[in-house]
Amino acid sequence: MDHYKVLGLPKTATKLEIRDAFKKLALLHHPDKHSNSPQAEIDECTEKFRAICEAYDFLINDQLTSSSSPSTSSSPVSRNGVRRHQPKYKASGAFGDGEWTYEGDIDPQSIKNFFYGAAFAGVLLVGSVVLKVAKKVLD
Numbered sequence: 815m816d817h818y819k820v821l822g823l824p825k826t827a828t829k830l831e832i833r834d835a836f837k838k839l840a841l842l843h844h845p846d847k848h849s850n851s852p853q854a855e856i857d858e859c860t861e862k863f864r865a866i867c868e869a870y871d872f873l874i875n876d877q878l879t880s881s882s883s884p885s886t887s888s889s890p891v892s893r894n895g896v897r898r899h900q901p902k903y904k905a906s907g908a909f910g911d912g913e914w915t916y917e918g919d920i921d922p923q924s925i926k927n928f929f930y931g932a933a934f935a936g937v938l939l940v941g942s943v944v945l946k947v948a949k950k951v952l953d
Contacts, residue, residue, distance in 0.1 A: 817869035
């Protein structure tokens with residue numbers, strides 16, 4: 815499937831053009847807009863809508879367009895040949911029934927230290943206010 819053709823765009827389209835074309839076509843072909851139409855038309859719009867969503871997801875996520883080359887999430891080259899930014903830090907973990915992942919340029923330890931520091935500063939601030947109030951009440 816030619817994803818650009820589905821959205822009616824040239825291969826040089828920007829992300830903004832991709833997004834605008836998606837919004838326009840999604841509104842036009844959304845199955846809910848055709849709920850009072852004959853079933854054949856509803857089915858046709860549903861298929862078009864699925865194709866539009868698939869094309870948008872593919873293009874907006876910078877996946878490789880060549881179906882012959884393996885597409886891996888760690889590939890540093892996007893569909894237009896421009897090198898994608900690779901995050902410096904990667905972390906993941908679990909809590910309760912959920913899982914989390916982090917990929918970015920800020921060290922996760924720095925984030926943790928920031929929040930611990932902010933919490934400590936909050937405790938000091940609240941403590942100083944409590945001491946000032948207590949001093950006024952006792953005087």
